[in-house]
Amino acid sequence: MTQESRPIDERDIQAYADGLLDRDPARRIEVEQWLRSRPAEATRCWDYRVQNTLIAERYAGVLEEPVPDRLYRALDAHRSVFGLARAAAFAATILTAGAIGWWTGVESVSSPSPALRFAELVSEGSRLSQASHGNAGVPASGQLVGGAGQVHPLGWLSEQITIPLRLPDLSALGYMPVERRLVGSRGAKAVEVKYAGVDRKPVVLLIAPRWQDETSDIEIVEREGLRIAYGFRGPLGYGVAGEMNEDVIRQVAEAVQRSWDQSTTGNPASAMGIEPSGLPVEPVQPLAVNPRTVRGDGTM
Amino acid sequence: MTNDIKWLISREIPHLRRYARALLQNAEAADDLVQDCLERAIRKRHLWRREGSIRSWLFRILYRIYLNDQKQRGRSKSIPIEEAHLQSSLPRQEKRIEVLDVAEALDRLPVEQRAAILLVALEGMTYDEAASTLRIPIGTVRSRISRGREGLLALGIPSPTAARLRSVK
Numbered sequence: 444m445t446q447e448s449r450p451i452d453e454r455d456i457q458a459y460a461d462g463l464l465d466r467d468p469a470r471r472i473e474v475e476q477w478l479r480s481r482p483a484e485a486t487r488c489w490d491y492r493v494q495n496t497l498i499a500e501r502y503a504g505v506l507e508e509p510v511p512d513r514l515y516r517a518l519d520a521h522r523s524v525f526g527l528a529r530a531a532a533f534a535a536t537i538l539t540a541g542a543i544g545w546w547t548g549v550e551s552v553s554s555p556s557p558a559l560r561f562a563e564l565v566s567e568g569s570r571l572s573q574a575s576h577g578n579a580g581v582p583a584s585g586q587l588v589g590g591a592g593q594v595h596p597l598g599w600l601s602e603q604i605t606i607p608l609r610l611p612d613l614s615a616l617g618y619m620p621v622e623r624r625l626v627g628s629r630g631a632k633a634v635e636v637k638y639a640g641v642d643r644k645p646v647v648l649l650i651a652p653r654w655q656d657e658t659s660d661i662e663i664v665e666r667e668g669l670r671i672a673y674g675f676r677g678p679l680g681y682g683v684a685g686e687m688n689e690d691v692i693r694q695v696a697e698a699v700q701r702s703w704d705q706s707t708t709g710n711p712a713s714a715m716g717i718e719p720s721g722l723p724v725e726p727v728q729p730l731a732v733n734p735r736t737v738r739g740d741g742t743m
Numbered sequence: 744m745t746n747d748i749k750w751l752i753s754r755e756i757p758h759l760r761r762y763a764r765a766l767l768q769n770a771e772a773a774d775d776l777v778q779d780c781l782e783r784a785i786r787k788r789h790l791w792r793r794e795g796s797i798r799s800w801l802f803r804i805l806y807r808i809y810l811n812d813q814k815q816r817g818r819s820k821s822i823p824i825e826e827a828h829l830q831s832s833l834p835r836q837e838k839r840i841e842v843l844d845v846a847e848a849l850d851r852l853p854v855e856q857r858a859a860i861l862l863v864a865l866e867g868m869t870y871d872e873a874a875s876t877l878r879i880p881i882g883t884v885r886s887r888i889s890r891g892r893e894g895l896l897a898l899g900i901p902s903p904t905a906a907r908l909r910s911v912k
Contacts, residue, residue, distance in 0.1 A: 457885055460892075461863050463870070491892050493901040495864040497845040498765070502865055505761040511774055514756055517781040518749045 451477040456484065460491035610636060611702035616694060617643055646685035646695055653680045661696045663689055672696035676703050748788050751797045752781065758798075758866060759805055765861050766809055768850050776812070780805040799876045802866070806858060806877065813854065848898040856891030859884050 455474050458464050464471035478485040601608045610620050618638035625634055633651035659675040670692040673682035683695050759780060763773035783804050784791075791800050849857050855877075862873040863884075870888075874881040 453889065454885060457889060458870075461888075487896075490896060490901055494845070494892060494895050497901060498849070498861070498864045501845050502761050502765050505764050506757045508757075508760070510756050510760065514760075514774065514778055514781060515753065517778050518752060518785055 448473060456488050457491070460488050461495065609702070611648065611699040613638055613646075613695060613698050616640070616698055618646060618695070644686045646683050646687070646692075648699060649682045649684075651680045652678055661693060661700070663692060663696075674700065676700060679703065748791065748797075749785075752784055752801060755798055755801050756781070759801060762802065762861060762866060763805060763809070765846070765849065765865055766854075766858065768846055776805060776809055779808050783808065796872065796875070799868075799872055802862065802876045803878065810854070843898050843900065845895075845900050848895050848900045851898060852891050852894050856887045856894060859887040860891045860895075863888060 451474055455464070455470070455477075459471065459474045459478075464474060478488060610623070613619075617640040619640065621637050621639045623634060623636040633649050636648040636650070637645060638648065639645045653675065657675060658677060661672050661674045663670060663672045669684055670687055670689060671682055671684045672692045672695065673680070674696065675681075681696075681699055683692060683699060685692055685695070687695075756777065759777045760773060763776045763780075764770060767773045767776060780801065784801055787804075791797060843851075849860070852860070858877060859873055862868045862876060863870070868876065870881050870884050874884045877884065879887075
């Protein structure tokens with residue numbers, strides 16, 4: 444009694460061409476016998492095998508090249524690539540944790556180890572963002588968002604501190620704002636502004652209203668490759684984060700402060716600057732913000 | 744555990760570089776892609792489940808980064824289908840793209856076909872490994888490889904001379 448041979452089909456031809464029947468010699472022999480009586484199919488199959496050989500030969504040398512050190516360093520550095528998406532995620536995570544109080548002044552500025560706590564939150568936010576955010580929050584273009592019908596983040600913030608507010612101008616450092624949105628939950632809300640720059644790592648600025656007047660020096664912490672500078676400027680708490688060295692993150696933080704300080708000796712109504720023309724402060728709308736439902740463009 | 748994962752990932756770096764080089768046709772850009780892949784792999788190492796192949800996982804990360812980069816740059820170098828069909832309908836000796844190097848020909852395939860062919864022909868993956876890497880059904884892998892191969896034939900790969908020489912060898 445003989446076992447009826449299974450018909451040869453395209454899958455067998457492809458697998459034969461790719462050498463994937465080597466672990467099934469009986470089937471391989473069947474295919475070879477089948478091809479012997481079909482010259483056209485045999486030629487096609489042969490061409491496929493030659494293609495594979497040509498491809499393998501074309502790139503064989505790459506395996507023998509020395510691997511650049513930077514690739515091994517990528518494994519050792521344990522640093523995080525603080526891309527725009529990750530940068531965007533950390534603020535939302537901080538707020539989700541309900542822990543913004545100390546930062547915005549509900550708790551005392553002199554709370555124990557605020558820097559450490561902030562770093563831990565950012566670190567946790569980064570870790571969570573890897574797992575859940577992906578590219579969420581990355582703007583499709585470099586345009587500011589917040590059109591008609593949407594909650595205007597700066598409008599909301601200006602309303603909170605009763606002072607018109609403008610975006611910090613970081614153009615002197617090569618950064619341009621690409622997105623801003625309102626993030627937060629359970630009464631702890633903040634404005635998140637993303638800045639991108641040519642040949643520069645992006646930075647994210649988080650601004651939250653607070654109910655204290657004092658100012659503070661810039662504090663800088665580092666955690667897993669992220670550098671975070673933060674401080675308090677009257678009714679505002681702010682933090683900037685990015686994957687950059689201490690000097691650069693300090694420059695960014697100082698530029699943020701300067702943008703707000705420049706007019707503090709002038710008209711109190713413009714103590715925080717005036718919204719630039721074309722970007723008027725929009726009326727505040729009721730908020731019910733949950734960072735898990737806030738899309739990258741600030742809408743919900 | 745981290746050191747074990749690093750060691751396993753390190754062993755794949757030459758292959759990731761080769762695959763990236765074949766995808767991008769540019770050594771520097773390929774190493775940038777691999778670096779992004781490695782950094783992401785280290786960051787996301789907690790997501791790798793040991794029941795899966797670390798090779799498939801790494802190549803999957805690399806391919807997804809590559810696709811995202813391509814989308815952002817709006818790059819599309821695939822050969823028009825009509826052109827491929829036209830060429831495939833001509834007798835072999837009349838094909839006008841006889842002089843294409845295999846790398847150039849690959850670069851003119853749709854990216855999904857190129858990616859599938861390279862995983863199998865270059866990296867020696869089985870179809871189910873390639874399917875896992877690309878996150879597509881195995882039948883789709885076969886289909887993409889088959890269409891890619893026909894595309895290469897249409898582009899004159901292998902040339903009749905090369906095919907003849909290979910048969911003599």
